[in-house]
Amino acid sequence: MKRILPLLTGLALLLSGCGRADLSVLNPQGPVAQKQYDLIKISISIMALVVVVVFAICIYVLIRYRRRPGDKTIPKQVEGNHTLEIIWTVVPLLLLLILGVPTIQTVFGLAKDYSHDKNAIHVKVTSRLYWWEFEYTDYGITTAQQLVVPSNKKIAFELASGDVKHSFWIPSIGGKLDTNPGLTNRMYLEFPKEGIYRGKCAELCGPSHALMDFKAQSVSPASFDRWVAAMKAPAVMPADAHIAETFRSKCLSCHAIGDQGTNGAPNLTGVGGRETVGSILYNDVSPGAAEDNFRKWITDPQKVKPGTTMPSAADNQLTPDEINGLAKYLAGYKLNY
Numbered sequence: 001m002k003r004i005l006p007l008l009t010g011l012a013l014l015l016s017g018c019g020r021a022d023l024s025v026l027n028p029q030g031p032v033a034q035k036q037y038d039l040i041k042i043s044i045s046i047m048a049l050v051v052v053v054v055f056a057i058c059i060y061v062l063i064r065y066r067r068r069p070g071d072k073t074i075p076k077q078v079e080g081n082h083t084l085e086i087i088w089t090v091v092p093l094l095l096l097l098i099l100g101v102p103t104i105q106t107v108f109g110l111a112k113d114y115s116h117d118k119n120a121i122h123v124k125v126t127s128r129l130y131w132w133e134f135e136y137t138d139y140g141i142t143t144a145q146q147l148v149v150p151s152n153k154k155i156a157f158e159l160a161s162g163d164v165k166h167s168f169w170i171p172s173i174g175g176k177l178d179t180n181p182g183l184t185n186r187m188y189l190e191f192p193k194e195g196i197y198r199g200k201c202a203e204l205c206g207p208s209h210a211l212m213d214f215k216a217q218s219v220s221p222a223s224f225d226r227w228v229a230a231m232k233a234p235a236v237m238p239a240d241a242h243i244a245e246t247f248r249s250k251c252l253s254c255h256a257i258g259d260q261g262t263n264g265a266p267n268l269t270g271v272g273g274r275e276t277v278g279s280i281l282y283n284d285v286s287p288g289a290a291e292d293n294f295r296k297w298i299t300d301p302q303k304v305k306p307g308t309t310m311p312s313a314a315d316n317q318l319t320p321d322e323i324n325g326l327a328k329y330l331a332g333y334k335l336n337y
Contacts, residue, residue: 022171022172022197022198023171023172023198023200024171024172025037025040025171025172026040027171027172028172029172029173029191029192029193029195029197030172030173030174030189030190030191030192030193031190031192032110032173032174032188032189032190033171033172033173033174035106035109035110036106036110036174038102038106039102039103039106042098042099042102043099043103046095046098046099049095050095110174110187110188111187112188113156113186113188114154114156114188115156115158115186117154117156119153119154120153120154120155120156120188121136121138121149121150121153121154121155121156122136122137122138122156122158123135123136123137123147123149123155123156123157123158124137124157124158124160125157125158125159125160125168125179126160126161126162126179127159127160127161127162127163127166127168127179127201127205127212128161128162128163129163129164129205129206129208129307129308129309130201130205130206130208130209130211130212130279130305130307130308131144131145131212131214131266131279131308132144132145132147132168132199132212132214133162133263133266133267134147136228139228139231139232140232141228141231141232142256142263142267143231143267143269143270144266144267145214145215145266145274145276145279146214146215146216146217146274146275147199147214147215147216147217148217148219148224148227149191149216149217149218149219149224150191150218150219150220150221150223150224151191151192151193151194151218151219151220151221152190152191152192152221153190153191153221154188154190155188155189155190155191156186156188157177157186157187157188157189158184158185158186159177159178159179159184159185159186159187160179160180160181160182160183160184160185161179161180161181162181163181164181164205164206165178165179165180165181165203165205166178166179166201166203166205166212167179167201167202167203168187168199168201168202169199169200169201169202170189170197170198170199170200170216171198171200172197172198173189173190173191173197173216174187174189174190175187175189175202176202178203191216191218193218194218194219194220195217195218196215196216196217196218196275197215197216197217197218198213198214198215198216199213199214199215199216200212200213200214201213206307207306207307208305208306208307208308211278211279211280211305212279213276213279213280214279215274215275215276217275219337223337224337226336226337227335227337230270230335230336230337231269231270231335233258234258234259235257235258235259235260235269236258236333237260238325238326238329240325240329242322242325243322243325243326243329246318246322246325246326247326247329248260250316250318251268251326255267255268256268256269257269257333265309265310268330268333269333269335270333270334270335271330271333272290272330272331272332272333272334273333273334273335276293277290277293277294277296277297278293278297278301278304278305278308279305280304280305281293281296281297281304283331290331291327291328291331292327293331294326294327294330294331295323295324295327297310298313298318298323298326298327299312299313299323300312300313
């Protein structure tokens with residue numbers, strides 16, 4: 001026992017440091033997450049009750065009916081005791097009903113399809129190695145890495161994958177649901193509070209699976225309308241002619257910005273206003289962090305996120321001045337909403 005207690009104490013301290021608040025299902029920030037959290041509490045309570053009762057009975061039996069010195073008698077047999085048989089048959093059934101009824105109600109309730117609801121915001125999510133694309137089908141706009149939604153609205157998601165299997169998950173809002181190649185899954189979420197929530201890929205998908213983050217930003221309906229208008233506005237190109245030409249020839253062959261380019265890679269419209277670069281380089285850590293992050297990403301994206309398909313500055317034959325010019329331009333490209 002003296003050896004086990006320090007081990008258990010060490011494990012408790014180790015496990016208590018796991019996780020973070022903005023990636024915890026135990027910190028629900030929306031009605032979907034709250035319903036899922038309520039199910040967690042019910043199931044854990046029932047399991048804890050069963051464990052406590054079973055252990056209590058075991059300890060009682062071990063003490064009450066232990067063999068005493070000199071006692072050679074055979075204990076009284078309870079085989080065929082109908083009362084006991086009824087008790088240990090009925091009690092588990094009751095516990096299953098207590099857990100099963102709310103589980104079925106919640107699971108079927110959360111599976112409701114809002115894809116044809118005119119009052120919902122419809123977003124097609126496409127997961128890629130290792131980033132997320134968000135297409136607002138009713139508005140004709142596409143963005144990446146930062147999902148922007150109005151608060152207190154149903155958000156109807158269509159989930160698919162552009163390559164391998166991934167899983168869409170915003171822990172504090174609700175989820176998760178797989179994205180599969182050639183198959184569309186549907187779910188809905190609600191964001192009652194304005195703020196930024198962290199999302200993750202919850203399916204092992206490659207060397208940068210752990211780095212496949214995204215942000216979900218909930219804003220007021222008026223701010224959302226302004227964001228949509230800003231996304232539809234003509235692209236703002238670099239003021240420097242050489243950097244503008246470099247951006248067109250080197251970047252817009254894969255990316256899109258405003259009404260220019262393609263969408264084979266993340267859409268860059270308003271990219272300077274996003275929380276992160278490459279989903280994991282945070283822009284709010286210090287003044288000028290965004291420009292530094294873009295410089296790191298453009299120079300060697302493989303160093304930041306191994307396995308990404310983004311070519312390096314060397315592959316694109318970019319000079320240091322061009323890298324600095326592109327980083328400055330992208331960091332300054334923000335949308336006002």
